[in-house]
Amino acid sequence: MIETQNLKVYFKSRDVVVKAVDGVNIKIKEKEIVGLVGESGSGKTTLGRTILNLQRPTAGKVLWNGKDVSKLKGKEEKEFRRQNQIIFQNPYEAVDIRMKVYDIIAEGIRVHKLAKNEKEEREMVMNALREVGLTPEEEYANSLPNQLSGGQLQRVAIARALVLDPSFIVADEPVSMLDMSIRAGILDIFQKLKEEKGKSVLMITHDISTIGYIASNIYVMYQGKVIESGPTDEVLDHPLHPYTKALISAVPLPDPSGRSTLFSTEVREEVEPYNGKGCRYYPRCPFAMNVCKEKEPELTGESNDHYVACFLY
Amino acid sequence: MNKVIKDLLSRKSFIFSIIIIGFFSILAVAAPALTTYSNPYLPSQQYVAAPYAVPSWATIFPQYKELPPDVSFTFTKYVSSDSSYVTAVNASYIKVVVPPGQTVNVSFPFKWNWSHPYDVVVSFKLLTPSTTSFVVNLYFNGLYAMELCPVPFPVEPAVSISPGKVNSVVFDSKYISPANSPFASELPLSEQPLAAYEFPSYALPKPGTYNVTVSFENTGSSKEVFVMSLPSYSSLGYVYGKLGTDDNGASVFAEFVYGARFDLYLSLLASALIIGIGLFIGLLAGYVGGFTDLSLNALTDFFLLIPGLPLLVVLISIFDVTGTIVNVNKPILILLIISLLSWPGTAKIIRGQTLSLKGRTFVEAAKALGEGNLRILFRHILPNLMGILFAQLAYDVPGVILAESGLDFLGLGITGFPTWGNMLGFATYNVSFINGFAWWWVLPPGIGIVLLSTAFYFFGSAMLDVLSPYKLRGE
Known part of the structure; x- marks a missing residue:
């Protein structure tokens, strides 16, 4: 239902051009949770924002049910906004702290005139609060954001998105600011959304x-490019790209003694700067070859939907 | 909201500011009730006491102890040289019968507790006989104050009085000269011009009992009958009211109160105007960005770089001297000029704050919810600017007061009615060590400006602290 076609977003600052997103093609189908993984600065958030038309693309298109989202106008644009929501990384920043929780959640209902009267609006808000596990909902509805913890605030942000009944949600690192202990709770909400309500989610994270x-x-991004993609189990069990391997081997394990048997990928010290034409990972890649220095690898299908951009395969 | 008020009340500086602002606001609002003089700069409301009269509470200081207040009374007692010739008609009139060739003196004694007053006024009604053969003299103790003659053109310094009629006799020491008072004509030539000034100090030099004497002299050959009212006495003192008087004998308290009224009124109005313009331009520049921002910013910089006070002086002078704008009154002109020259600072601050708010995630979240620009501006950006707006409003008030007072001080602004600025301006022309530097005239507006400015500054700081969203979050 949402796909990007050769999407490019460049930021210009004086004479330095930062290629935040550089020719990305991703596709999110209905009732599907898609993961977008990458290190800080790899362009994940920019991609998410561009998909929701919060950022103008430099080139390429984002298609929502076949329509270019940057060209939507009037009613169609409103419908696009209603059906596609975003949850931000920092819950403290994402809500207007001057408003009560009730008003924060009711904001979307009022903008889209989803409720016929105040009673209906109240019911919708309370349902949304209950759905994200903020009970007793009456009490939460009347509190101010500064009275809530990060996890509670993130649930408010999720409730704000859910109250519009969207079909697609971009979740921009929704758990990275939260405690380990409450991460699972938030992730469960997304799981339930997919399974019970059939929503699609683009989950952006740096934590594989x-x-x-x-x-x-899963899509793995590195410096604005997708370098590997495929079904989650496939990518995690058989990572192909050296960068993906490095990412997976960096995951902390409860028992580190087994780590060396998992993967033995090492990241090379960056010895030379990126020359502008070769593979972006070349300066850090332990398997770097001469051809890597000369041209960029294309994303090619390896086996059943598993794609990788590397000359090793 | 309760939390905001509680937060505010926990600040000493806020309490201080509220007390000061409240005090001056009450003063301004209650001005008509506090004083009967609505515009002390009108000649009709001057000379309520002597010029440079000190405040009445200042008599606790030894150097002001002897100074007299305004005194006015009607005599009730009289003493005559021969009581058979003088009889009371009723409570306020006496009849004087003067045999031919004789003189009858009627004295009115009174007690004076102070040093000499500013002037002496004695007045009474006198029904004269219809002959011309009499002279009525007025003495102040031993001083020969007035001679009344029943001929149309008497020899100076005698004054004419019509026979057979009720005459209103007024002796006013302010207007005596060698032409109308024997006292003045008997002075040495060099002192004669100062007669009016010196009479009170000759007549009532120090505390004691004094007499006003009316002497009836019959120069004819038949008995003559006079009827006179008991005279009334009044004099302006050197002690007056709560804050004394200025060089014209106008009440300084009235000036101060009406000055506070005008200053508060003008500064609040001007601040509102400044905030209005600044908010509009700042929001537009900050939120729209791009070319709009660039051009509005350039405009703001242009106004910001104009040296304010000199331009103000030049503009006011041009408008005033050339009479370009005849029908616009001066306060409005000053209000407009000050406002139009003072908004850039506010606009810059609001633009900066808007820029920073625009980039915050919750604004992007609002956009993602499908909110329009206007809704975002009024629901999210403006409420978050509240702290700064209040602070800016409060910070602008002292600026406006100072600018306006500066103009008035220089005599370029308002001169027709009292403001704190022109009070100080007029005072600087007139203070000297002779009038003790008229501290009761200089200090009130000076302290008023300082206190009010400080109070508004504290008020603004407290508002900024409490209403700022960053604070609310408790980070």
Whole structure:
């Protein structure tokens, strides 16, 4: 239902051009949780924002049910906003702290005039609060954001998105700011959304273990490019790209003694700067070859939906 | 909201500011009730006491102890040289019968507790006989104050009085000269011009009992009958009211109160205008961005770089001297000019804050919810600017007061009615060590400006602290 076609987002700052997203094609089908993994600065968040038309693309298109989202107008744009929501990384920043929780959640209902009267609006807000596990909901509805913890606030942010009954949600690192102990609770909400309500989710994260828990499909990004993609189990069990391997081997394990048997990938010290034409991972890749230095690898299908951009395969 | 108020009340600086602002607001609102003089700069409301009269409470200081207040009374007692010639008609009139060739003196004694007053006024009604053969003299103790003659053009310094009629006799020491008072004409030539000034100090030099004497002299050959009212006495003192008087004998308290009224009124109005313009331009520039931002910013910089006070002086002078705008009154002109020159600072601050708010995630979240620009502006950006707006409003008030007072001080602004600025301006022309530097005239507006400015500054700081969203979060 949402796909990007050769999407490029460049940021210009004086004479330095930062290629945050550089020709990305991803596809999210209905009732599917898609994971987007990458290190800080790899362009994950920019991609998420561009998909929701919060950022203008430099080139390429985002298609929502076949329509270019940057060209939507009037009613169609409103419907696009209602059906596609975003949950931000930092719950403290994402809500207007001057408003009560009730008003924060009711904001979307009022904008889209989803409730016929105040009673109906109240019911919708309370349902949303209950859905994200903020009970007793009356008490939460009347509190101010500064009275809530990060996890509670993130649930409020999720409730704000859910109250519009969207079909697609971009979750931009929804658990990275939260305690380990409450992460699972938040992730369960997403799991339930997919299974019980059939929503699609693009889960952006830098933590590949979170994705393993929840996503069915996975895209790995490195410096604005997708370098590997495929079904989650396939990518996690048989990572192909050296960078993906490094990411997986960096996941902390309860018993580190077994780590060396899992993968033995090492990251090379960056000895030379990126020359502008070769593979982006070349300066850090332990398997770097001459051809890596000369041109960029294309994303090619390896086996059943598993794609990788590396000359090793 | 309760939390905000509780937060505010926990600040000493806020309490201080509220007390000061409250005090001056009450003063301003209650001005008509506090004083009967609505515009002490009108000649009709001047000379309520002597010029440079000190406040009445200042008599606790030894150097002001002897100074007299305003005194006015009607005599009730009289003493005559021969009581058979003088009889009371009723409570306020006496009849004087003067045999031919004789003189009858009627004295009115009174007690004076102070040093000499500013002037002496004695007045009474006198029914004269219809002959012309009499002279009525007025003495102040031993001083020959007035001579009344029943001929149309008497020899100076005698004054004419019509025979057979009720005459209103007024002796006013302010207007005596060698032409109308024997006292003045008997002075040495060099002192004669100062007669009006010196009379009170000759007549009532120090505390004691004094007499006003009316002497009836019959120069004819038949008995003559006079009827006179008991005279009334009044004099302006050197002690007056709560804050004394200025160089024109106008009440400084009235000036101060009406000055506070005008200053508060103008500064609040101007601040509102400044905030209005600044908010509009700042929001537009900050939120829309791009070329709009660039051009509005350039405009703001242009106004910001104009040296304010000199331009203010030039503009006011041009408008005033050339009379370009005849029908616009001066306070409005000053209000507009000050406002139009003062908004850039506010606009810059609001633009900066808007820029920072625009980039915050909750604004993006609002956009993602499908909110329009106007809704985002009014529901999210403006409420988060509240702290800064209040602070800016409060910070602008002292600025406006100072600018306006500066203009008035220089004599370029308002001169027709009292403001704190022109009070100080007029005072600087007139203070000297002779009038003790008129501290009761200089200090109130000076302290008023300082206190009010400080109070508004504290008020603004407290508002900024409490209403700022960053604070609310408790981070």
